[in-house]
Each structure stands twice: as structure tokens, then as C-alpha cells.
Amino acid sequence: MEFGRVTRIRSKYLNDSVVVYQSVKQPGYVYKFSRKKDNEYRCCRCRELGKQRVITVVDDVVVGRKDPESDHHPDCVPLREESVTALSIDRDMRNEVNACFNDLTFKLCMLDKFCNHRIRQTDYRRTDD
Numbered sequence: 001m002e003f004g005r006v007t008r009i010r011s012k013y014l015n016d017s018v019v020v021y022q023s024v025k026q027p028g029y030v031y032k033f034s035r036k037k038d039n040e041y042r043c044c045r046c047r048e049l050g051k052q053r054v055i056t057v058v059d060d061v062v063v064g065r066k067d068p069e070s071d072h073h074p075d076c077v078p079l080r081e082e083s084v085t086a087l088s089i090d091r092d093m094r095n096e097v098n099a100c101f102n103d104l105t106f107k108l109c110m111l112d113k114f115c116n117h118r119i120r121q122t123d124y125r126r127t128d129d
């Protein structure tokens with residue numbers, strides 16, 4: 001049985017191991033699941049509350065016999081969709097900044113190597129005179 005699609009967002013470790021499931025019972029609210037292994041994702045809030053609630057996601061679609069919204073910890077409530085989306089955008093931006101920074105570090109490193117090379121050449125010439 002199939003239960004709607006999930007959206008992938010970046011986790012705090014900046015990979016794509018977190019999926020978001022839109023609540024059907026409470027429109028505008030979502031459940032966040034993080035990857036456990038392979039196609040298995042566990043509810044993030046349930047995990048904090050000490051309960052294991054696992055769903056199976058195949059090609060970004062929730063599959064299985066159980067409704068992804070049922071059988072959560074009694075205190076596990078879905079999150080406001082906006083708060084999750086804002087977090088995802090923030091993480092996307094941070095990822096871009098990281099990429100830029102890595103590029104800049106690479107350029108500085110090359111510049112440093114180049115300068116050292118020039119200095120060494122100058123030293124060589126000086127001793128040659």
C-alpha cells in the first residue's frame with residue numbers, strides 16, 4: 001500500500017537523510033523522519049521520546065501496511081510545515097556557503113603555493129650570483 005510522497009531535506013550533517021511527510025489529518029503540519037538504514041526512516045520526535053516508529057520509503061513514496069501518521073508516541077505531534085521548510089532553506093544556503101568557502105580555501109592554497117614557489121626561485125637566483 002502507498003501513502004503519499006515525502007520531501008527530502010538536508011539534515012544537520014548536510015546530507016539528504018531526512019524526509020518530511022505531509023500530515024493528511026492535520027494539513028499544514030508535517031512529520032520528520034531520519035534515515036535508519038536503506039529504505040527505513042524513523043520518526044525524529046518519537047526517537048526523542050524513546051519510541052521507535054519506522055516507515056519504509058521507496059522512491060520518495062511511503063509504502064507499507066500502516067498509516068505513517070498512526071502509532072506514534074502519544075506526545076509526538078506533527079511540526080508546522082513552515083518551520084521545517086525554513087530550516088531546509090537555511091541548510092541549503094549553508095551548504096552553498098560551505099561550497100564557496102571550500103573554493104576560496106583552494107584558491108588561497110594555490111596562491112600560497114605559487115608565492116612560495118616564487119620566493120624559492122628568488123632565493124635560488126640570489127645564491128647563484
Ligand SMILES: [Zn+2]
Pocket residue numbers: 043044045046047053072073076
Ligand atoms: Zn512520531
